Amino acid sequence: MRHTLRAIVAVLAMAALAAGSGAAVAADKLTVRLDFSPWGVQAAMHLAQNKGWFKEAGLDVDIQDGRGSGNTIQLVNAGQADVGQVQVGLVGSARAKGATIRSIATFQRRTDLCVLVDKDSAVSKAADLRGKTVVVFAASPWTPFIDVYLKSAGLTRDDLKIDVVDPAALWGTYLAKRADGLMSTVGSALPIAEQSRPSKCLLASDANIAFPAYGLVAREDTIANKGAALRKLIQVEQRAWQHLRTNPDDGVKAMIAERPDARLDPAVLLGQIKLTLDYFDTPASKGKPIGWQAQEDWEAALKSMEAAGVVNPGWKAADYYTNALIE
Structure with missing residues (x-):
């Protein structure tokens, strides 16, 4: 009887240890809302999902199609998604209306x-x-x-x-x-x-209109509370975009595999991916890590927004973006 009890205790201890280890390595969950229905600018996100690179980095990423950058920003600001992949220039108008979001990475930094x-x-x-x-x-x-x-x-x-x-x-x-x-x-x-x-x-x-193109945005409290997970997300995106620079066809294949019912045109996707990459760099960001944002670019964008009546005078560029999660 003693031997039986000892065996049971040992099994339970091993189970508890296994459960504890599982909890320690549980994947960080993130919900990413895209800007629209599938198109080439989303290639890195779908490639990373399709290749299992998010999972490899300890992330469980739920990628949702969107209904426009503006709608995605509203959902992110309302806490219904952790991250939005959008036209980050819209952060200006969103913050002017009271949103607490920032751009955490801009991949396509040139005005398109x-x-x-x-x-x-x-x-x-x-x-x-x-x-x-x-x-x-x-x-x-x-x-x-x-x-x-x-x-x-x-x-x-x-x-x-x-x-x-x-x-x-x-x-x-x-x-x-x-x-x-x-x-x-x-x-x-x-x-x-x-x-x-x-x-x-x-x-x-x-x-002379400056407007940062596509990247990732998140609420300030999400940046503070889920910074480690967001940093991993950006690192995987950097890996995916770097891969696409020399292998854009892999992005086409991944998007079609991830969205098989979307009737995606491979030729259109390939053209969109290549043009997205063409607009990655500005003079101020060239040579910097993928996603890194230059203060000069944001200042130019905010001057354009002020001229258009989107933001009021007295803005500070640092309120609209952060490079804290980019390596």
């Missing part, structure tokens, strides 16, 4: 806002849009910068038609040639247009 026009069009600069029709959707990151962009070319809204449509009607309007131009982003738009209406881009940056 653009106006698409026909590739063979004589339109080559903003001033050439006089008398044209340009389509945009109401919640577009372009919206607050439209007047600033037109002013740079000596135009006002009286000089052309700005057609504001529902997001679902944006591409249909442009591809059906009911508009001469479409306000969007380089990486998302050019590969889509290539098949049905080959286009070129008029860059917002040519009008």
Whole structure:
């Protein structure tokens, strides 16, 4: 009987030890909300998930498709997601409305806002849009910068038609040639247009508009409470983007595998991934780790936002981003 009791005690002790060890190595859970339905800028996130790199780093990451960067930011600020992968320039308007989020990494650091026009069009600069029709959707990151962009070319809204449509009607309007131009982003738009209406881009940056493109945002309390997990997330993203620099096709395969029902076009995805990578670096961030953010870039962006009435004077760039989680 004693031997039996000893055996039972030993088994229970081993079970408790195993349970304790399991708890010690339990994966950190993070919910990541993406900006939209699947497209190339999300390749690193899907590649890391597909390759098991998050799990390898001790992370349990729930990757959710989004309904626009603005909506994702709202959900992150409301605590319904830990991290948002969005157009980080929108942090400016979000904080102006009381949000407590910051950019924790910006991968695509160069401004990619653009106006698409026909590739063979004589339109080559903003001033050439006089008398044209340009389509945009109401919640577009372009919206607050439209007047600033037109002013740079000596135009006002009286000089052309700005057609504001529902997001679902944006591409249909442009591809059906009911508009001469479409306000969007380089990486998302050019590969889509290539098949049905080959286009070129008029860059917002040519009008001295600065707007950080895509990266990761989180609430300040999440940064404080889940900093270790967020640091791992960024490190895995850095690994994935570095891999994609020389193996973009792997991103295409991973996205199709992770979203098999999304009817993704491999050619469009590949074009989007390559263009995303083309817009990774600014002069101030070149040579720095992937995701690292330059104060000069944020100051330029906030000056553009102030000119557009998005933020009030007196801002401090350090309130909008942090490099504390980047190595």
